[in-house]
Amino acid sequence: MREFEDQALVHLDRVFHLALRLTRNRTEAEDLVQETYLRAFRHFDQFDPGTNCRAWLFAILRNAFLNQVKRQGREVPGLDERELERAEAELADVNGTIESPEEELLKRVVDADLVAALDQLPLIFREVVVLADVEECSYKEIARICGLPMGTVMSRLSRGRRLLRRGLEILTRERRRLGTAR
Amino acid sequence: MTCQELRACLGAHLDGELDLERSLAADEHLAFCMACQWAYAKERELRALLRTRLPREPAPAALRERIRSALRRADRREREGVLRRSLPWAVPVAALLLLAVGIGLWERSAPPPVVRELVAKHLMYSRLEAPAEIASASQEAVAGWFKRRVRFDVAVPDFSPSGIRLVGGRLSDLSDRQVAYLLYEKGRNLVSLFALPSRGFALPGRGWVRAGDGRFSVTEVKGVEVVIWTQGELAYALVSSLDREALLECAETVWRLVVSRKPPGA
Structure with missing residues (x-):
C-alpha cells in the first residue's frame, strides 16, 4: 500500500491530465482516474519495478477509458x-x-x-x-x-x-x- | 535524403526517434534546404506550444483524497478477502485475540491447563481453511464417520434451532487422549464440541453452574467461552466466542441428547 502510493500516486497530476484530454470532461476524468488507480492497485504485482510507472498507469487509464466507451455503446475510437x-x-x-x-x-x-x-x-x-x-x-x-x-x-x-x-x-x-x- | 523523405520523418527527427544514420542524413538535408528548414521550425514551434502553453491543471485535492480512501478501502477488502477465503473464522478470531490482549491484562488467575488447551485447539482450528475431516451438515453422516474411528459413541447434537449449523467432524487430541471433535458455526463463529473419555481427565475445579438438569464448568479465556462437563464415561467441552448463554444452551442440548441416548438403567 505504502509502496504503491510512493510509486504511483506521485503521477496523479499527469494521469489526471491525460484523463482530461481523453474524456474531455472533468467529472468523467475524475472517475476514470479513480478507476485507473484502483485497477493499478489490484494489479500492482504485475508492475515491473524497473520500468516507467507513469507509462504503466497511462496504459491502464487508456484501457479503462476504451472499456468505458464500449460499455456505454459510444463510438469505439480507432476502429472507426x-x-x-x-x-x-x-x-x-x-x-x-x-x-x-x-x-x-x-x-x-x-x-x-x-x-x-x-x-x-x-x-x-x-x-x-x-x-x-x-x-x-x-x-x-x-x-x-x-x-x-x-x-x-x-x-x-x-x-x-x-x-x-x-x-x-x-x-x-x-x-x-x-x-x-x- | 529527398524533401519528401525528410518531411515523412521530420517529426521523428525532432522527437529524437530516428536512428543515427537517418538522423545524420536528415541534418545534412536540412543544412541546405530552406523550405525544409522552415517546415522544421514550424514543427518545432507547435511542439513548444504544446509543451509550454497548454494549460495543465493539477489533479484536484479532493480527487487525491478520494483515491487515497478508495485505495485504503480496497486494501482492507483485499486483506479481509484473502483471510476469509483461506481462513473462514480468522477475522473474528483475530478481533477476539486483539480484544483478548486487553482482557488478558485484567485477568488475575490463570485458567486451568485443560481449558487453555481447549482454547488453543479451538483457535487453531479457527485458523484452518477446512478443519473438518468429514465435512457434512448431516448428523447421521458425521456420527457414522466416527463409529469406526473412536471407541466411544459420539452423539452429534442438533443446534440448528439456535442458528448454529453443523459443519463436520474430525479426530483431535487433548492431553494425549484421542478426542472426537465436532465443528459447528454460527455466522463466522466457530463452535467447537469436544468429546473424550472422562477417565483421568482433570476437570476444572471452579466455575461450576447449573443449567437445566446439568452442571457445567464455565470459564472464559481471552474472549473465548469454555463450557466443560462430564456425563457418564465421557467428558464434553464446548468452546466458542459466542456469548455464555448461547453456549450454555448448547451444553444443555448435548446433555439432553446424551441422557436420551442412554439405555434405561445404564
Whole structure:
C-alpha cells in the first residue's frame, strides 16, 4: 500500500491530465482516474519495478477509458474507418493551406484555443499527440501504451500534428476575425 | 535524403526517434534546404506550444483524497478477502485475540491447563481453511464417520434451532487422549464440541453452574467461552466466542441428547 502510493500516486497530476484530454470532461476524468488507480492497485504485482510507472498507469487509464466507451455503446475510437477517412480528407485540405503566408499565426494562439484544438482531434490522433507532445513519452512507450506498432505510432503522430496545426490556424483566424469585427 | 523523405520523418527527427544514420542524413538535408528548414521550425514551434502553453491543471485535492480512501478501502477488502477465503473464522478470531490482549491484562488467575488447551485447539482450528475431516451438515453422516474411528459413541447434537449449523467432524487430541471433535458455526463463529473419555481427565475445579438438569464448568479465556462437563464415561467441552448463554444452551442440548441416548438403567 505504502509502496504503491510512493510509486504511483506521485503521477496523479499527469494521469489526471491525460484523463482530461481523453474524456474531455472533468467529472468523467475524475472517475476514470479513480478507476485507473484502483485497477493499478489490484494489479500492482504485475508492475515491473524497473520500468516507467507513469507509462504503466497511462496504459491502464487508456484501457479503462476504451472499456468505458464500449460499455456505454459510444463510438469505439480507432476502429472507426469513417473517422480516419474524414481525417484524411481534412488533411488533404491542410496540405493545401500549410504553406500559407500566415506563418506567424501560431504565435498568436490563445491558450484556450490550444485546448480546444487538441480536444477536437479524433481520439486516435489525440491520444498519440498528447502522449508525445504533452507527456513527452517516447515512441516505444506510446506503442506499448496504445498497443500499436511503431510505424502506426509515427504515422498517426504526424497526421495528428498536421490536423492539430490546421485546427489551431482555423481557431486563431476565427478569433482574429471576430476581434476586428467588434 | 529527398524533401519528401525528410518531411515523412521530420517529426521523428525532432522527437529524437530516428536512428543515427537517418538522423545524420536528415541534418545534412536540412543544412541546405530552406523550405525544409522552415517546415522544421514550424514543427518545432507547435511542439513548444504544446509543451509550454497548454494549460495543465493539477489533479484536484479532493480527487487525491478520494483515491487515497478508495485505495485504503480496497486494501482492507483485499486483506479481509484473502483471510476469509483461506481462513473462514480468522477475522473474528483475530478481533477476539486483539480484544483478548486487553482482557488478558485484567485477568488475575490463570485458567486451568485443560481449558487453555481447549482454547488453543479451538483457535487453531479457527485458523484452518477446512478443519473438518468429514465435512457434512448431516448428523447421521458425521456420527457414522466416527463409529469406526473412536471407541466411544459420539452423539452429534442438533443446534440448528439456535442458528448454529453443523459443519463436520474430525479426530483431535487433548492431553494425549484421542478426542472426537465436532465443528459447528454460527455466522463466522466457530463452535467447537469436544468429546473424550472422562477417565483421568482433570476437570476444572471452579466455575461450576447449573443449567437445566446439568452442571457445567464455565470459564472464559481471552474472549473465548469454555463450557466443560462430564456425563457418564465421557467428558464434553464446548468452546466458542459466542456469548455464555448461547453456549450454555448448547451444553444443555448435548446433555439432553446424551441422557436420551442412554439405555434405561445404564
